[in-house]
Every structure is written in C-alpha cells, then in structure tokens.
Amino acid sequence: MAVRLNRSFSPADGCSLLNIKQEKARKLLRNLLQKNMLLSDGRGAERIRSYKLAQEVHVDSIHM
Incomplete structure (x- = not known):
C-alpha cells in the first residue's frame, strides 16, 4: 500500500484500499510498526x- 501511494498514509487509506474496517486496519498497521516495517x-x-x-x-522483501 505504501509503495503504491508513494506518500504517508493513514488507517483510513488502509480501510479503503483493503476494504476492511478501521479497527482491523489499525491492528495491521500497529503490527507492521512493531516489526519495524513502518514508521510513524x-x-x-x-x-x-x-x-x-x-x-x-525494500519492495523485494514485501513480494511486489
């Protein structure tokens, strides 16, 4: 998602792109933050x- 947008993004962006509810998007983003794949x-x-x-x-590490 971040690679596609090429900018900072919010949980709302994740909701619309992945077609999931905000709670699920926040949970996924928090998980990626803990894995140091995302930054605040x-x-x-x-x-x-x-x-x-x-x-x-890198894009290669996320299979894109």
Whole structure:
C-alpha cells in the first residue's frame, strides 16, 4: 500500500484500499510498526495518525 501511494498514509487509506474496517486496519498497521516495517510519520508516538514505509524495507522483501 505504501509503495503504491508513494506518500504517508493513514488507517483510513488502509480501510479503503483493503476494504476492511478501521479497527482491523489499525491492528495491521500497529503490527507492521512493531516489526519495524513502518514508521510513524508525525510528531506523536502515543496516537499515530499517519505512517510511512521504513527505509530499510525494500519492495523485494514485501513480494511486489
């Protein structure tokens, strides 16, 4: 998703792209954040509103 959008993205972007509910999107994004595949894109650490792809993640590693 992040590769396709080529910008920071929100849980709402995940909902519309993956056709899932917001709770599920937040859970998936949180999981990817814990695996260091995503980074918080903003000042907040407690309430993350947007994400970006970690620089260490390559398109090859996510099978695209």
